[in-house]
Amino acid sequence: MSVKEVQNSKESQEYFVNMGPQHPSTHGVLRLLLTLDGETITNVEPHLGYIHRSIEKMCERDSYQQIVHLTDRMDYLSCHMNNEAVCLAVEKGLEMEIPERVKVIRTIISELTRLSSHQLWWGVMGMDLGAITSFLYGFRDREMITDIFEETCGARLTMNYNIPGGLMFDIPSNFQTKVKEFIIHFRKKLPEYDQLMTNNIIFRNRTEGVGILTKEDAISYGVTGPSGRASGWNNDIRKIKPYSAYDRVEFKEITYTKGDSFARYKVRIDEMWESMNIIEQLIDNIPEGNYKEKTRVVIKLPKTEIYQSVETARGELGVYINSDGKKSPYRVKFRSPGLSNLNALNSMAKGGKIADLVTIMSTIDLVIPDIDR
Amino acid sequence: MKFDIYDFSVLTSSIHELLRSVMGETSVMITEMVIVGIVFLTLFSVLGLVLIYIERKVCAFFQQRLGPMRVGFWGTAQTVADAIKLLLKEPLMTKSADKFLFNLAPFIIIISSFMAIAAVPFALGLQALDLNIGVFYVTAISSIGVAGILIAGWASNNKYSLIGAIRSGAQIVSYELSVGLSILTIVVLTGSLQFSEIIESQRDGWWIFRGHIPAFIAFVIFLIAGTAETNRGPFDLAEAESELTAGFHTEYSGMKFAFFFLAEFVNMFIISAIGATMFLGGWMPLHFGELTSFNEIMDFIPPLFWFLGKTFFIIFIMMWFKWTFPRLRIDQLLTLEWKYLLPINLINILIMAFIVLMGWHF
Amino acid sequence: MTRQELQNKILSFPIETSFAETEVETQYLTTDVSAKNTHALISELKNNSDTYFDYLFCQTGIDFPEHMEVLFHLRSTTHLHEIVVRAKIDDRENPIIDSVYDLYKTAEYHEREIFDLFGVKFNNHPDLRRLFLDDDWEGYPLRKDYVDEINIVEL
Numbered sequence: 001m002s003v004k005e006v007q008n009s010k011e012s013q014e015y016f017v018n019m020g021p022q023h024p025s026t027h028g029v030l031r032l033l034l035t036l037d038g039e040t041i042t043n044v045e046p047h048l049g050y051i052h053r054s055i056e057k058m059c060e061r062d063s064y065q066q067i068v069h070l071t072d073r074m075d076y077l078s079c080h081m082n083n084e085a086v087c088l089a090v091e092k093g094l095e096m097e098i099p100e101r102v103k104v105i106r107t108i109i110s111e112l113t114r115l116s117s118h119q120l121w122w123g124v125m126g127m128d129l130g131a132i133t134s135f136l137y138g139f140r141d142r143e144m145i146t147d148i149f150e151e152t153c154g155a156r157l158t159m160n161y162n163i164p165g166g167l168m169f170d171i172p173s174n175f176q177t178k179v180k181e182f183i184i185h186f187r188k189k190l191p192e193y194d195q196l197m198t199n200n201i202i203f204r205n206r207t208e209g210v211g212i213l214t215k216e217d218a219i220s221y222g223v224t225g226p227s228g229r230a231s232g233w234n235n236d237i238r239k240i241k242p243y244s245a246y247d248r249v250e251f252k253e254i255t256y257t258k259g260d261s262f263a264r265y266k267v268r269i270d271e272m273w274e275s276m277n278i279i280e281q282l283i284d285n286i287p288e289g290n291y292k293e294k295t296r297v298v299i300k301l302p303k304t305e306i307y308q309s310v311e312t313a314r315g316e317l318g319v320y321i322n323s324d325g326k327k328s329p330y331r332v333k334f335r336s337p338g339l340s341n342l343n344a345l346n347s348m349a350k351g352g353k354i355a356d357l358v359t360i361m362s363t364i365d366l367v368i369p370d371i372d373r
Numbered sequence: 374m375k376f377d378i379y380d381f382s383v384l385t386s387s388i389h390e391l392l393r394s395v396m397g398e399t400s401v402m403i404t405e406m407v408i409v410g411i412v413f414l415t416l417f418s419v420l421g422l423v424l425i426y427i428e429r430k431v432c433a434f435f436q437q438r439l440g441p442m443r444v445g446f447w448g449t450a451q452t453v454a455d456a457i458k459l460l461l462k463e464p465l466m467t468k469s470a471d472k473f474l475f476n477l478a479p480f481i482i483i484i485s486s487f488m489a490i491a492a493v494p495f496a497l498g499l500q501a502l503d504l505n506i507g508v509f510y511v512t513a514i515s516s517i518g519v520a521g522i523l524i525a526g527w528a529s530n531n532k533y534s535l536i537g538a539i540r541s542g543a544q545i546v547s548y549e550l551s552v553g554l555s556i557l558t559i560v561v562l563t564g565s566l567q568f569s570e571i572i573e574s575q576r577d578g579w580w581i582f583r584g585h586i587p588a589f590i591a592f593v594i595f596l597i598a599g600t601a602e603t604n605r606g607p608f609d610l611a612e613a614e615s616e617l618t619a620g621f622h623t624e625y626s627g628m629k630f631a632f633f634f635l636a637e638f639v640n641m642f643i644i645s646a647i648g649a650t651m652f653l654g655g656w657m658p659l660h661f662g663e664l665t666s667f668n669e670i671m672d673f674i675p676p677l678f679w680f681l682g683k684t685f686f687i688i689f690i691m692m693w694f695k696w697t698f699p700r701l702r703i704d705q706l707l708t709l710e711w712k713y714l715l716p717i718n719l720i721n722i723l724i725m726a727f728i729v730l731m732g733w734h735f
Numbered sequence: 736m737t738r739q740e741l742q743n744k745i746l747s748f749p750i751e752t753s754f755a756e757t758e759v760e761t762q763y764l765t766t767d768v769s770a771k772n773t774h775a776l777i778s779e780l781k782n783n784s785d786t787y788f789d790y791l792f793c794q795t796g797i798d799f800p801e802h803m804e805v806l807f808h809l810r811s812t813t814h815l816h817e818i819v820v821r822a823k824i825d826d827r828e829n830p831i832i833d834s835v836y837d838l839y840k841t842a843e844y845h846e847r848e849i850f851d852l853f854g855v856k857f858n859n860h861p862d863l864r865r866l867f868l869d870d871d872w873e874g875y876p877l878r879k880d881y882v883d884e885i886n887i888v889e890l
Binding site: 048049052054056057092217219220221222224233234235240302304305306307309316318320322330331333335339340342343344372 | 757759761762763765789790791792793795797798806808812815819839840841843844845848852865866867868869876877
Binding site: 015126130131132140197205206355 | 435532533610697699704
């Protein structure tokens with residue numbers, strides 16, 4: 001029932017609760033208007049736009065190198081992958097050959113970003129469910145990755161390392177040692193995550209059977225990423241349309257079939273193991289060569305349309321560039337994974353309780369700036 | 374060499390004689406009440422301070438960090454600083470809140486904690502109210518706290534608070550049953566409801582060892598139900614920070630919020646004290662029936678330290694629960710109580726009664 | 736199916752489509768169709784078992800000086816081929832097109848976003864309101880002739 005209908009009807013027992021823009025567990029500024037019947041949710045209506053910064057309009061004014069810097073701010077937890085998407089699109093438009101060294105380093109850094117995003121997701125999920133200790137464990141392990149990034153790119157959060165044509169700087173001399181140390185350390189710590197949360201009976205009761213998303217619904221709603229793979233849909237862009245160095249590494253695509261919150265949780269935990277496998281395969285054999293190709297100072301793409309997808313930690317991020325030969329693109333569209341994932345929230349949360357809504361939102365792993373752009 | 378446990382009633386009766394020699398009968402009674410009141414007020418505040426500091430340090434220990442370190446030596450003055458901050462805060466009240474009930478709610482909770490702590494036996498003779506229905510009195514008084522929570526949620530005129538208060542009301546009313554029944558298991562062993570007699574009957578060994586299996590099951594149920602009674606640990610969805618901002622005390626600020634906060638910690642102390650008294654012997658040192666020399670060595674440690682040690686041990690376990698486990702949903706919580714804990718409890722009492730009848734306890 | 740096969744298959748549908756000639760081959764096969772035939776074409780593409788495009792992965796609006804376009808990027812999860820359907824809307828003042836919500840539920844938010852930023856109205860959409868901007872915002876920001884008083888983005 002819509003807002004007006006509920007307010008006007010006299011027999012309805014439903015009432016509205018606002019999980020407002022400021023809320024500890026909406027992971028950003030998202031307003032959810034819940035229609036409740038007792039403790040059961042009958043409708044969830046998200047209101048977006050609190051952090052809409054008109055990135056797509058700004059891209060119509062900026063040069064191609066400047067667009068890359070805007071993409072960090074979209075999904076700030078997978079910023080390397082966002083940058084990589086735009087760089088690959090521009091390189092495809094210019095039909096440039098990228099050195100092998102660049103491809104391998106881009107893949108390693110993307111997988112490290114995916115790991116750090118999943119670590120943060122795990123910590124915050126525990127905190128949302130009440131096990132506040134997991135927040136600190138997740139961040140403790142994430143510190144090692146942010147330290148590596150700080151040495152390589154110079155920043156901990158908005159790391160503009162990819163540029164059209166290659167990388168901004170070369171990797172430092174201790175990059176390989178530090179990454180190997182991190183892998184050894186994290187391989188011992190990840191089973192702790194299982195001990196603390198995965199095998200806990202309270203956690204299982206909170207997540208199993210909660211927020212089921214069928215495979216047909218996942219495809220119809222366009223729910224990509226780990227959330228879609230937990231419903232049995234093989235949508236990993238790294239396997240379907242490999243980019244950078246993904247065609248030369250071996251890794252499994254993790255799918256579960258149940259489609260509930262526990263399956264989404266398990267997909268991400270298993271993905272962390274796979275990311276470590278990918279990094280281990282690449283870290284010892286980084287080819288020598290240039291770390292960037294020379295491009296013109298003012299990049300002009302020919303009159304063409306390009307679409308590039310990458311697999312971020314949340315799903316398929318697509319960059320659509322329509323250029324008319326000038327120094328700024330005519331239209332840039334970012335197909336954000338969060339928007340489609342959020343669309344499915346209503347169907348997943350109907351009929352559950354408020355506590356279930358919090359579980360579902362943490363397992364979908366929303367980052368609101370990604371949705372609002 | 375036998376070391377007699379110091380009897381505090383010697384001290385209290387000498388104070389009583391001193392006062393009698395100075396003033397009349399009624400004035401003596403009033404003076405004694407005032408003294409007891411002041412002592413308990415001080416105990417309340419000191420307990421609150423110490424417990425909040427311990428909570429922060431234990432929490433930090435589990436999360437691999439240090440906790441408060443800067444204010445005072447190793448952060449000991451942190452809680453005092455927090456108390457001063459809360460005193461200086463603006464006491465807000467929403468315009469459409471019910472004024473009388475809004476102000477009344479924190480006081481109800483504090484009063485119920487106060488009355489319950491009066492019956493807790495700290496040492497031999499150091500007990501304010503030694504009623505012959507001690508156990509019954511404590512379980513009855515701790516139920517009054519529910520009224521305070523429900524009134525706080527209703528009077529705030531806020532949907533979040535109302536949801537939190539109703540959840541909490543349902544939870545506390547359900548888990549009182551389990552707390553009461555698990556205490557009853559020990560009463561079956563002792564045959565008396567009076568706290569001092571219960572402790573005396575543990576002179577040959579604590580009930581958790583002597584009552585073996587049923588007493589141990591009752592202890593585990595008591596721990597679970599006790600954490601649920603005080604809205605702590607995995608059962609804290611009444612104030613679930615990540616769902617409803619702060620539950621039933623969202624609208625409170627300043628000193629009134631401090632009352633809720635304090636009452637939660639003192640309630641935790643009371644539940645632990647009751648648990649320590651019933652299952653672990655209260656202030657009675659660790660004795661094993663026939664080992665007289667061992668018992669004499671145990672008697673050297675004053676009973677007050679035994680009592681505080683046991684209580685803080687149970688408090689540590691409750692804090693461990695809170696910082697490890699995720700939260701239960703409201704329907705899972707109520708299912709746990711009504712479908713699992715209650716039947717187990719009832720069967721446990723039957724088994725215990727049977728054991729007492731056949732004399733199979735130690 | 737390869738590009739040529741797809742092109743032939745689409746030309747065999749009873750719907751008026753055209754394929755633009757470009758000097759550089761486009762990344763995906765691009766089908767041009769008018770606004771009123773779009774829904775029929777897309778539902779044919781979805782339901783036909785040879786093409787079976789069941790995943791709408793991007794829906795974009797583009798503003799041109801004389802007309803508007805709505806682009807549909809479709810992929811098939813079984814055959815793994817992709818296609819772009821370009822719907823031309825000739826009326827730029829009052830652009831209207833049919834919604835594809837009944838075929839793909841993901842269109843709900845994508846179409847709301849296009850309505851919000853371009854002003855394209857979608858028929859049969861369950862709940863067509865603005866998505867990011869306030870309900871009482873005037874104007875459609877991503878249009879090329881949108882004038883911003885505060886001059887936040889100066890083209």
